[in-house]
Amino acid sequence: MKFSIKSGSPEKARGACVVVGIFENSKLSAAAESIDVASKKYLSKLLQQGDMDGKAGTTLLLHNVAGVQAARVLLVGLGNENKFAEPQYRTAVATAVKQLNSQGGQDAALFLVDLKVKKRDVVWRTRQAVLVAHEVSYRFDQLKSKPDSAKQALKKLEFAFARAADATTASEGLMQGEAMAIGANFTRDLGNLPGNICTPTYLAEQAQALAKDFAMRVEILDRDEMAAMGMNTLLSVARGSHEPPKLIVLRHMLGKKGDKPVVLVGKGITFDTGGISLKPGPEMDEMKYDMCGAGSVLGTMKAAALMKLPINLIGIIAAAENMPGSKATKPGDIVTSMAGLSIEILNTDAEGRLVLCDALTYAERFDPACVVDIATLTGACVIALGNITSGLFSNDDGFAAELLDAGQVSGDRAWQMPLFEEYQEGLKSNFADMANIAGRAGGSITAARFLSRFTEKYTWAHLDVAGTAWKSGKEKGATGRPVPLLTHFLIQRAKQTKSARSKKV
Ligand code: BES
Numbered sequence: 230m231k232f233s234i235k236s237g238s239p240e241k242a243r244g245a246c247v248v249v250g251i252f253e254n255s256k257l258s259a260a261a262e263s264i265d266v267a268s269k270k271y272l273s274k275l276l277q278q279g280d281m282d283g284k285a286g287t288t289l290l291l292h293n294v295a296g297v298q299a300a301r302v303l304l305v306g307l308g309n310e311n312k313f314a315e316p317q318y319r320t321a322v323a324t325a326v327k328q329l330n331s332q333g334g335q336d337a338a339l340f341l342v343d344l345k346v347k348k349r350d351v352v353w354r355t356r357q358a359v360l361v362a363h364e365v366s367y368r369f370d371q372l373k374s375k376p377d378s379a380k381q382a383l384k385k386l387e388f389a390f391a392r393a394a395d396a397t398t399a400s401e402g403l404m405q406g407e408a409m410a411i412g413a414n415f416t417r418d419l420g421n422l423p424g425n426i427c428t429p430t431y432l433a434e435q436a437q438a439l440a441k442d443f444a445m446r447v448e449i450l451d452r453d454e455m456a457a458m459g460m461n462t463l464l465s466v467a468r469g470s471h472e473p474p475k476l477i478v479l480r481h482m483l484g485k486k487g488d489k490p491v492v493l494v495g496k497g498i499t500f501d502t503g504g505i506s507l508k509p510g511p512e513m514d515e516m517k518y519d520m521c522g523a524g525s526v527l528g529t530m531k532a533a534a535l536m537k538l539p540i541n542l543i544g545i546i547a548a549a550e551n552m553p554g555s556k557a558t559k560p561g562d563i564v565t566s567m568a569g570l571s572i573e574i575l576n577t578d579a580e581g582r583l584v585l586c587d588a589l590t591y592a593e594r595f596d597p598a599c600v601v602d603i604a605t606l607t608g609a610c611v612i613a614l615g616n617i618t619s620g621l622f623s624n625d626d627g628f629a630a631e632l633l634d635a636g637q638v639s640g641d642r643a644w645q646m647p648l649f650e651e652y653q654e655g656l657k658s659n660f661a662d663m664a665n666i667a668g669r670a671g672g673s674i675t676a677a678r679f680l681s682r683f684t685e686k687y688t689w690a691h692l693d694v695a696g697t698a699w700k701s702g703k704e705k706g707a708t709g710r711p712v713p714l715l716t717h718f719l720i721q722r723a724k725q726t727k728s729a730r731s732k733k734v
């Protein structure tokens with residue numbers, strides 16, 4: 230889909246369709262008002278007749294409206310005007326784009342971006358509109374012999390503002406939104422690809438392709454190189470599989486030389502059978518999504534590269550396949566991590582923390598400003614927060630607040646969970662420095678607590694995206710989360726370092 234920005238009045242917009250909003254109780258938005266005037270009160274008449282009531286999620290499509298240049302007018306219900314805020318705005322754009330994708334015409338002028346949203350500006354509204362438009366238009370049909378629907382979907386979407394000054398401001402939002410959406414779509418594609426295609430080797434190839442396209446540096450460490458560094462916990466996960474594990478390191482260094490990098494670490498289990506602690510059969514196919522943390526690192530780096538963000542950013546991906554096999558790690562096996570801590574693997578299905586702990590130790594060598602790991606780590610996190618909110622854990626509350634804010638602004642929210650020392654108790658082992666599991670209670674916290682043992686040397690946060698990285702059921706598919714959260718966080722960081730620098734001068 231191609232996006233553009235324009236200013237002008239809705240009745241003069243040409244093309245297949247002009248989209249304007251209607252609040253509940255027949256209250257017209259400013260753009261709808263213009264159409265109403267141009268059409269000699271046609272909209273008012275329809276509303277009086279009860280053809281539309283302005284309820285959120287509703288639409289009414291009109292053809293050949295007198296006084297209007299565009300072939301169609303799409304009315305979109307916005308709900309109660311006093312309650313119109315971020316979620317209602319997103320719903321309105323989503324409703325409009327879904328309808329536009331299913332009706333005739335390949336282009337539209339969207340006046341919804343001109344609606345006031347509490348606390349949010351033109352840049353935000355434009356950025357969110359791009360993200361939402363991509364989200365509802367996303368399809369994954371590359372493995373079908375024919376695409377799903379023959380319908381002509383929307384090809385061009387114009388963001389339309391009444392004021393020329395707003396149109397100028399909006400371009401920043403368009404640029405950011407497109408970068409985020411392309412990054413998130415990349416993450417979705419990687420997630421949706423099945424385990425027989427998206428292997429650790431495939432992830433490594435994707436990182437190499439990114440590096441080539443955007444002049445990033447990439448390094449791929451293989452089994453022998455990891456063994457030489459003592460990454461035994463990571464390697465213990467890959468032992469049962471024929472797919473070779475990879476440690477992928479990607480660097481986007483557009484910040485000032487010497488600026489400490491932000492490091493993103495992704496869990497890249499390209500399929501999680503549970504290993505010898507085998508998972509039950511139902512829904513096991515969804516464990517192809519167990520590399521979504523890794524996918525979000527690649528997607529975020531793609532977004533940062535598209536924006537040419539002036540920041541030093543390093544992505545590390547711990548990629549492996551967790552399979553049972555004659556060489557597979559067994560419950561009770563003890564391995565020594567790169568950090569020197571020995572770990573009793575009581576359950577081979579708690580493998581995410583095992584690949585991450587070595588990757589997190591490896592991150593130390595970059596002297597990071599901060600590290601965020603992203604992982605589909607625990608079913609317990611899904612029980613705690615459902616599929617709406619990602620779990621956030623951090624050894625620094627200020628850093629946590631920064632990430633929570635990025636989630637709030639980008640509409641990709643997280644919620645902070647505790648990491649209190651008392652949770653360490655459950656990870657005690659009779660035979661090693663620690664076990665890889667604790668009891669069932671607080672499972673997402675004990676998992677995070679396990680990771681925290683390997684991140685004491687730097688500012689760190691952990692995002693458990695087990696509930697948010699993909700959807701199950703009829704709408705099964707990757708969400709591209711938390712690419713919006715991470716990308717917004719990086720945009721803010723890039724701004725901060727810039728202003729800190731100009732202060733120094
Ligand atoms: N990848 C899973 C976590 C998961 C499960 C994410 C279901 C989304 C949906 C992870 O590797 C895992 O298996 N975790 C175990 C840990 C347990 C053995 C301590 C879990 O959550 O059951």
Ligand code: MN
Binds near residue numbers: 501577578579580581
């Ligand atoms: Mn597992």
Ligand code: ZN
Binds near residue numbers: 498519578580606
């Ligand atoms: Zn897993």
